[in-house]
Amino acid sequence: MQVLEREWQTLMDELAAATSLSPLRVRAQAEIESIVGETFKAWPGLNGDGRVAAWAKLMTTATQSSQSMLPSCVSCGECCRVSSPTLHPDDLDLVREQKLPWNRLYTLRRGEAARSVSGAAPFVLDREQVKIRENSESHHCEFLTEEQCCSVHIDRPLQCRAQACWDPAQARELIGQPRLTREDIFGEVPALLEIIRAHEARCPFPKLHVACEKVATAQGDEQMAAAVNEVVEVVAFEEVFRTEAAQRLDIPDDVLDLIFGRSFVELVRLFGFRVDKGADGSRTLVPRDAK
Ligand code: SF4
Ligand code: SF4
Known part of the structure; x- marks a missing residue:
């Protein structure tokens, strides 16, 4: 067999x-x-x-x-394995009604890199996107089951309904269309909108990017020490901001990645670093894979 x-x-x-x-x-x-x-x-x-x-x-x-490929989806799961879908305004009701639960979503903020479902090279986002979470290793959509089925098939988002591997033009039509944003989702919750805007103003993703670039290009011990210190401070500030905001507004931990995007503690790894915390609360920047 x-x-x-x-x-x-x-x-x-x-x-x-x-x-x-x-x-x-x-x-x-x-x-x-x-x-x-x-x-x-x-x-x-x-x-x-x-x-x-x-x-x-x-x-x-x-x-x-x-x-004679059928012009229809046979639910093979292939496109769900490439990446997860990005949400569009059409998906708002699914999100508001938690048919796509908030703790299964996350935000990619402006300036972050995104991968296209078409497999094209990653690109830098000029506007935020809300996406379904992906498996951290395989990048498969989190709703793809071991049996290669979609666990939210009836309520799958617009991008999934537009997937048509026999006719890529259908999915291409969505490129350039408006994306769902946190302002759409939380527009009726002023306290959340306010904290999201404050986080964007004080902890924008490009701030982390610029700080990490300084480490990569620093020359001499003094420049290097200053650059490392800046990354540690930027990461620490963002961590404190989101922790305090979560406590103040009673935001569950598992929806923080939707409300604020991924933490700088997580994102700094994209630049090849990790911030370790000592028992005394001090933070140290080390290479991502350091023992
Ligand atoms: S659209 Fe996606 S899930 Fe459907 S048959 Fe094509 S590759 Fe498979
Ligand atoms: S939501 Fe369902 S159809 Fe869409 S990518 Fe995930 S598993 Fe596939």
Whole structure:
């Protein structure tokens, strides 16, 4: 059975290479054909001749399927594995009604780098985006289950509904469209809006970026010490700001990344650093992977 699985996957890889689609998509469509499931089930009981005949049928079925891709989503999960969706104003009700729960969302702020679902090179954001969280290692959308299903399928956001791997033009139409912002989501909660604006004014992402760049370009011990100190101060200030704001407004920890974006403690790692805290509360900047 392992051999059949391996050969089947190799066939999918070869067929996908002849299309612009992923092997996962090609496989998901081929497996809609009942003959595929039936053959896998019958395989252990087949003798040599039976297996040769069954494999020939599988190849014919898969080849025909790959040559006539359905203009519809077969829920293969491929686009959910590339990255998570960015939300649009159309998704506001889903967010307000917590069908997309706040603790599963986060904000990418202006100046941060973002990856495009098309797989194009990362780019710097000129406006904020609210996104569904991604698995920190695989970058898969957090709503993608182990069975490669969407756990919020009925309530999936606009970008997911527009995904059409057989016709990329549909998703491309969304590029440049307005994005959902924190002002949209929390517009009716003045205290939150006020603290978000204060955080943006005092802890903008470019402030961290500039400070880290100074460390990268510092020359001599004195310049280096000043640059390191600046990064530590910028990170510490942001940490204190969000902690105090969370306590004052009773904001749960797991929605802070939506309200304020990711913390500088986390983001400083993007620049190759880490800020360690000593038992006495002192902070030290070290290389991200230092032991
Ligand atoms: S749109 Fe995405 S999930 Fe649907 S079939 Fe295409 S790649 Fe798979
Ligand atoms: S919300 Fe659902 S459809 Fe959209 S990327 Fe995540 S798992 Fe895929």
